Amino acid sequence: MGFAEDITKLSEQVRKRVDNVSGEEAAKMALIVPFLSALGYDVYDPSEVIPEYVADFAIKKAGQFEKVDYALAINGSIVMLVEAKARGQKAEAHDGQLSRYFNGLITTKVAIVTNGIDYRFFTDLRDKNVMDKEPFFTFNILEYEIKDIENLKFFHRDNFDVAAITNHAEEMVYVKAITQLIGNVLRFPSEGFVRFLVGELGTVAPGYEIQGRITGKVIEKFKPIIKKSIQGSLVELMTRSLNQEMAQTVESNSTQQSDKTDTETEEVNNVEEDKAKINTTEEELAAFEKIKLILQASKNYKFEAQYKDTVSYFGVNLGKVTWWFLRLYLSSTKKTFIARLGIDEAKTLAPDFVVQEIPAATGEAWSKVTISSIEDLDKLAPIILRCYELEAAKH
Numbered sequence: 001m002g003f004a005e006d007i008t009k010l011s012e013q014v015r016k017r018v019d020n021v022s023g024e025e026a027a028k029m030a031l032i033v034p035f036l037s038a039l040g041y042d043v044y045d046p047s048e049v050i051p052e053y054v055a056d057f058a059i060k061k062a063g064q065f066e067k068v069d070y071a072l073a074i075n076g077s078i079v080m081l082v083e084a085k086a087r088g089q090k091a092e093a094h095d096g097q098l099s100r101y102f103n104g105l106i107t108t109k110v111a112i113v114t115n116g117i118d119y120r121f122f123t124d125l126r127d128k129n130v131m132d133k134e135p136f137f138t139f140n141i142l143e144y145e146i147k148d149i150e151n152l153k154f155f156h157r158d159n160f161d162v163a164a165i166t167n168h169a170e171e172m173v174y175v176k177a178i179t180q181l182i183g184n185v186l187r188f189p190s191e192g193f194v195r196f197l198v199g200e201l202g203t204v205a206p207g208y209e210i211q212g213r214i215t216g217k218v219i220e221k222f223k224p225i226i227k228k229s230i231q232g233s234l235v236e237l238m239t240r241s242l243n244q245e246m247a248q249t250v251e252s253n254s255t256q257q258s259d260k261t262d263t264e265t266e267e268v269n270n271v272e273e274d275k276a277k278i279n280t281t282e283e284e285l286a287a288f289e290k291i292k293l294i295l296q297a298s299k300n301y302k303f304e305a306q307y308k309d310t311v312s313y314f315g316v317n318l319g320k321v322t323w324w325f326l327r328l329y330l331s332s333t334k335k336t337f338i339a340r341l342g343i344d345e346a347k348t349l350a351p352d353f354v355v356q357e358i359p360a361a362t363g364e365a366w367s368k369v370t371i372s373s374i375e376d377l378d379k380l381a382p383i384i385l386r387c388y389e390l391e392a393a394k395h
Contacts, residue, residue: 003156004149004345006038007141008393012300014117014141021116024086028069031116032084035141040157041072048073053081057104066097077107079160085115102131109162110155117141121155123169136169146342146365146390186230194219194226283330284314287374291316291326294381301392313338318391325391326384330374339367339387349383 014031021030033043043049053071070082083098085091091113102111102122111122111131120135139148151172154165185193195214202209210218288307295305303318317324327338339346343357346367354370369380377384 002345002348003038003153004146004390007144007149007152008389010034010038011141011144011393018087018117018142021087024084024089027087027116028084031087031141032070032082032114035114035116035119036070036072036082039152039155047076050078053078053101055101055104059100066100068098068101071101071108074157074160078105079108079162080110080112080155081105081108082112082114085113087116089115091115091118091120099131103129109165121169123166125166125170125173136173143394145394146340150342150365186234189223189226189230191219194222197226198222278309278311280309280314281330283374284309284328287314287328287330287377288316290374290377291384294377294384295388297381297385298389298392301389303388303392303395305388318388318395323391323395325387334370335373336368336370339369339383340364340391341367341383341387343367345386346383349386350380353380 013034017030021027033049036049037043041049050071050073051069052067053069054065054067059066068081069084071078072080072082081098081101098111098113102108102124106129109123113120113122113135117140119139119141121137121139122132122135124130124132125136126132137151139152151168153159154161154168189197198210198214198218284307288305292305295303306317306319308315308317308321308324312329314328314330315321315324316326316328325340329336329338338358341349342365343355346369347355350369353376356368356370358366358368369383371377371380
């Protein structure tokens with residue numbers, strides 16, 4: 001069983017038992033210890049998972065030495081510290097001793113604060129060997145996405161590498177901050193941003209160059225123009241991302257009529273497809289019946305698969321169009337399907353087929369699998385079932 005499957009199984013177990021967990025000790029045994037085990041640590045080895053850890057430099061408080069709930073060691077070096085909270089308690093603030101331990105243990109670069117549901121990961125991006133006040137990564141065992149699993153892999157015992165974690169943490173923090181900054185700038189263009197764009201118009205073509213000084217009056221004139229331009233540019237970028245895939249998989253006459261984006265974008269923009277153009281073929285319906293038979297093998301979920309046909313693709317979902325897990329492109333010249341799955345896992349589950357990574361406007365990991373006919377779907381039962389169960393686990 002792979003790491004993603006381990007986390008999915010743990011998520012199901014936590015969901016079943018969480019209502020019966022009360023207090024910090026129960027949270028440790030029922031929720032937190034299984035999570036550490038899923039990360040590859042031997043929870044039965046006290047030299048690897050050290051409960052109630054007391055360091056040499058621990059200070060006494062109220063007659064007792066300060067301690068942390070768990071210290072995780074690899075080859076004798078403590079690499080992570082864990083502070084446990086009761087299930088109902090927020091995993092936000094951390095006690096002073098956790099940061100003191102983090103700052104005092106040179107080999108430790110990760111600290112976790114958790115209530116068994118939310119896991120908040122801290123490191124020392126601001127000042128070396130000084131624990132940051134804000135986490136660089138947060139993981140919810142009951143509500144997570146595929147990209148969260150990819151981030152969580154960095155903390156698995158078999159993958160643990162201080163340099164890799166530090167680089168990844170820094171990237172995550174700055175990507176998040178810059179994304180937020182860009183979002184704010186695009187929604188509410190500042191005077192400086194408007195001035196910059198107006199000043200750069202001449203680089204597009206000499207005829208667009210603004211003559212003279214860019215005054216406050218010029219700025220006010222261009223603010224609404226720039227807002228409208230930003231909206232148009234974002235829609236174009238999202239449309240282009242998916243249309244590149246459509247162009248490879250849909251017959252030319254359909255492609256020329258298809259300027260729809262994915263379901264989420266359609267809902268945001270309230271775009272209704274022209275139903276008269278949709279032609280659900282016998283091949284698509286036969287493929288759907290094959291997929292339904294494959295899904296019956298799932299032992300964990302019993303969602304009834306449904307389909308939504310569009311001009312561009314034939315989508316299979318769990319009852320809501322946004323809960324899709326497969327999209328089929330069955331033209332007469334080329335047949336593929338999109339799996340809502342990362343490229344590495346997709347290649348593992350479909351070793352005898354051509355699998356390619358494709359960009360997704362939502363930031364998810366998607367893979368394209370090329371088939372010769374819908375008969376190949378029977379051979380691809382593992383990847384189809386995996387996509388189904390991953391989507392089902394979210395809901």
